Amino acid sequence: MSGSTFGKNITVSTWGESHGKALGCVIDGFPAGMELDEGDIQKLLDRRKPGTSSATTSRKEDDLVEILSGVFDGRTTGTPISLMVTNTNQKSSDYSEIAKYYRPGHADYGFDEKYGFRDYRGGGRSSGRETIGRVAAGALCEKLLNKMGITVEAYTRSIGDVEIDESCLKDLSPRLTTPTAMPDVIADKRAMELINATREKNDSLGGVIECRIKGVPAGIGEPVFDKLDALLARSVMSIGAVKAVEIGDGISVATYYGSQNNDAFEAVGNRISKKTNHSGGILGGISDGSEIILRAYVKPTPSIASTQETINNEGENITINIKGRHDPVVVPRAVVVVESMCAITILDLMISNMSSKADSIIQFYK
Amino acid sequence: MSGSTFGKNITVSTWGESHGKALGCVIDGFPAGMELDEGDIQKLLDRRKPGTSSATTSRKEDDLVEILSGVFDGRTTGTPISLMVTNTNQKSSDYSEIAKYYRPGHADYGFDEKYGFRDYRGGGRSSGRETIGRVAAGALCEKLLNKMGITVEAYTRSIGDVEIDESCLKDLSPRLTTPTAMPDVIADKRAMELINATREKNDSLGGVIECRIKGVPAGIGEPVFDKLDALLARSVMSIGAVKAVEIGDGISVATYYGSQNNDAFEAVGNRISKKTNHSGGILGGISDGSEIILRAYVKPTPSIASTQETINNEGENITINIKGRHDPVVVPRAVVVVESMCAITILDLMISNMSSKADSIIQFYK
Amino acid sequence: MSGSTFGKNITVSTWGESHGKALGCVIDGFPAGMELDEGDIQKLLDRRKPGTSSATTSRKEDDLVEILSGVFDGRTTGTPISLMVTNTNQKSSDYSEIAKYYRPGHADYGFDEKYGFRDYRGGGRSSGRETIGRVAAGALCEKLLNKMGITVEAYTRSIGDVEIDESCLKDLSPRLTTPTAMPDVIADKRAMELINATREKNDSLGGVIECRIKGVPAGIGEPVFDKLDALLARSVMSIGAVKAVEIGDGISVATYYGSQNNDAFEAVGNRISKKTNHSGGILGGISDGSEIILRAYVKPTPSIASTQETINNEGENITINIKGRHDPVVVPRAVVVVESMCAITILDLMISNMSSKADSIIQFYK
């Protein structure tokens, strides 16, 4: 059992259910001395907040974070940082009906088999609201990474069949203001039209989230099971609706020739770099100094108002129409979750890497 | 640091370099009382053995496994099982040249940056030979899973642009005898032709490995970070050349509508099943009782004889032609590695699941 | 870093500082289906509450626990249980002075060296208040153990030179009502006199806590590093003021002969038992079916009002008199902490033991 803790030297434990009193996380091992206040965290939490456009659920969740421990005089103390968001707008009545059947595409059945019963209110622990804890923790890690010149930027690459234009990758900043979290304002508009049309058909959409991490030095990642890509894959695949993860050119490499896929190293002045980046910044599980690129493929929201077949508690075949306020597509809100999981993973592996050389340890304690 | 250990209740630690004295693994926490001899392990190891066809390197590696501990009177004792394969056919001279430069597509540069130097012989720790330990451990786990009626079957789905015909999925057994590990003997022939043609062009190929796991009960996988798909993704992405992992319909779901992607539950007699299996047997990170399906996308072998650009130790731009005996495609030999990692992951999570209900624990100790 | 999480299949992460907003813990992996309400936890928390007699500080801390997650319809859900106690009676002003110097016997200096600064209010994270999270978690584990017929009973064995009479071990229940947590009401009175006399001398006392665990079956504990006694030693030594831990006859065995120390096995009807119990219920790190007995040696409270020498922030030698409301002896309040840590350790190892035999796993999934 267990499974709600992620990381090794920095550990993040999330807790909380969709309709419980509160949700949160405990971050242990976060280094001391970094300035931190609620605003640093709220900034990222607000990016997963619903109710800001028709791309998301109409539920209002303010999701204001509170720092309960681990910060003193405006700085992290090195001891566990406990963060909490109180649940305020949860209407359990909305969900009384779903207690009686298994929603297709949801974990209801698995939870019942595993635990014997389940907190059915809003999906309980399997709700997307669990990611509040991840994003809160990610905010801290990203802040420290930024101080080291490392940026972690996730954005929506596509929704349904609407994809961004690659030219927009030069400036990712629009992703912070578009309702779809796309960096391409034109694609964003088309995607919004698709979303609205799909919702009217009582249906939902999926999409692709891309994350680019710049500034990570070569040498990060631990052979063989804690490879950088292996831990990124785990961290991103652990987000509810993600069904595939790829690094660099990803699935495409299966049809490449070796001569196409290999990235040539080149010396540019004193720096070692690569002429291309098919590898997505990771070779043999270790960062190669190039930009790290990954993509998460997100399934369409399973809660739809269309008629669906399923079974009820008594094992009878029934048809249902799921009511309630659901996101027609979770991609825009999941973007910051992907970004957060990547930030946690990278920072933790950078700490692990500090003891890779005997000389580094000797030097540290001189 | 560290990173060579995988698993929680069953832990697998691999050790060894391509050209060291030996390679192996230690499996701790494997339950007591299962009959085990070298033959059980050799059977799987032979599936990753090279030199059996022109699809693989011409190096001869017998890779005979020796059980050093943890087995007594033909049964596992519950204590660590130490398995070793002695290196016999390693010619370090083949590799003296690659000490001087960074091979494109390899971890050479990352290792140097991380550790300050590297065992360059045959890739050292980043060699595919490291997977010997994984397969040896996987053999044990798969044997125990089989006793529970669970089968784990990986096979080659495609090499380059040659893909198997889905009709061949009815009988996967040919995968054990075709040189490509495809279950489709016709596609196998075409793939072999492609491999041979590619080798003659001093180039290499990638491909797709698919794994199907039948018989896993619903309820396996731990929310939220130790989700079944998250741990499968990590375990499979930790295999050297894998650049993408997908579960069920994987990347396709990003363009589905919810109404297409959701699998309807249905009661068939006393059993709960699903009308479709887009989910690949996993919902919300927990097994749903259907067949578990995943795919690993494998890049083309980076070691190619064609001329490539790179840099040498002195940071000078040079061109190289990599000599030595290399697999023109690693997919056929990696199939059993994927199968092994899946077997280890599933068994470990099934053990974790044993304590999900308070009643189970009380019952166990009655 | 990190270090605030304990356990393997059941993990307990504590968080919070003495004078922060709140303290608490997250218990992950606790099995589903056990009835639980705040009262179950409060019962144990009240045993560490101060202000109930002159044996403890006069600070008033109600320490009311709140269940924030992981419980639904009065039962544990299998998901993380987040427990919180809000700090209500913390007067930071009391501690403003100690910010300026290192208190002898405290971790102040270590924290400053480690983290660069410290939350000095009431000892911050190194305060005994951190144990609130441990006791809250221990309450859950003890409840489940009780359902299996296992009892965990800690009590004060001695304070200063006042020791209980062994005849009182027949009935341990008085430990729940005596101010010293001794099961011997006569020794309790003498100990209280000693405590009061010592406080008047501006001094403090230590003592010995003993814990007896009945009903644990033989076979619990994992060779070789997760031995039952090794993990108990860690769990109990991790309590702030403990300076020694012994199992069974403990330090005495160093001067025994083998013929004295060995416990003879005997068959009593169908049961296997031992004629003596010098081993304290643990042989080779595994429970032997006898009562498990351990003792923790607790140092005198370091915060005393007597004049002491130390240094200040500027590195000057100074003398101090520590003010504030301190326990003249922490033993009575630490008793339930020892009991809690033992309960967590035992339950976690009992879960680990469920997969010791291959047949058990096969049987479980039939």
Place this chain on the structure above:
Amino acid sequence: MSGSTFGKNITVSTWGESHGKALGCVIDGFPAGMELDEGDIQKLLDRRKPGTSSATTSRKEDDLVEILSGVFDGRTTGTPISLMVTNTNQKSSDYSEIAKYYRPGHADYGFDEKYGFRDYRGGGRSSGRETIGRVAAGALCEKLLNKMGITVEAYTRSIGDVEIDESCLKDLSPRLTTPTAMPDVIADKRAMELINATREKNDSLGGVIECRIKGVPAGIGEPVFDKLDALLARSVMSIGAVKAVEIGDGISVATYYGSQNNDAFEAVGNRISKKTNHSGGILGGISDGSEIILRAYVKPTPSIASTQETINNEGENITINIKGRHDPVVVPRAVVVVESMCAITILDLMISNMSSKADSIIQFYK
């Protein structure tokens, strides 16, 4: 299950049974670049080798170590170091009888209950020979600590009622040549007389091992569960025959007054030190810069030739006389095991401490 792995950033996994083919360990996460050859390890292994005097068993075990991986060109590579000692002088016939009954003071019964059967030859996994892996790993860690000016020195403090004279602590070097591992040659002679006399009476002895660690900077140890003393207690208590562990003044502090026990800080020039060291170098679980002192209390060898009562496989009460070549006291050979476990624990925590401050991480990657 599992439990054969110790450590976090440096992990040590031991494997092997007394009478299996071999024993060994895998050390993962050991930093790269330290010179290492078999001689570095053999030096420590020879200190636990039996057959060198009448204080130990007459069994001849050469215990020659072989490095199988992780070292290249005479230096550690940062990848797993696999170390193996082949069993050469194991006579399984000596042990055929003990298969039929449970030896008092041994783990036989626990193993049978746990695993359903046991490798009874020489105690199998519960044999003292398992510590070969610990000492081999300890040798590496101690070598690196020495490079940082840290010494770890364990020695025999007492055997039975023969204790060393404290004046001998000034020069611990005789411990490396006396048969008892005492630093006091006079006490050593008396102890040898006691050992010989005890063996003639078919009995055995216990004793006390003390370990002193000099040069550890203040700040090592992680609050709250990974306290330096908590992890030392676990690591030392995990050695087979240890029944108690104490830090600094240990059990004595229970009867001290606070004014006696507190160590005054003082500034000596630029350095902060303590006037006394009752704390044994650890305050609040964190090193305080003073010498770290711990003691392990070791029980008398349970295998004695005297007549003992026990039960056989059929559950019948019987009497036995254990034959075979056993140590009359394990203390002298266990000294280097205590030293090794302390070295592993300290080095691992020093690595964890490297990320305690945000500034350290930023500085490291500049």
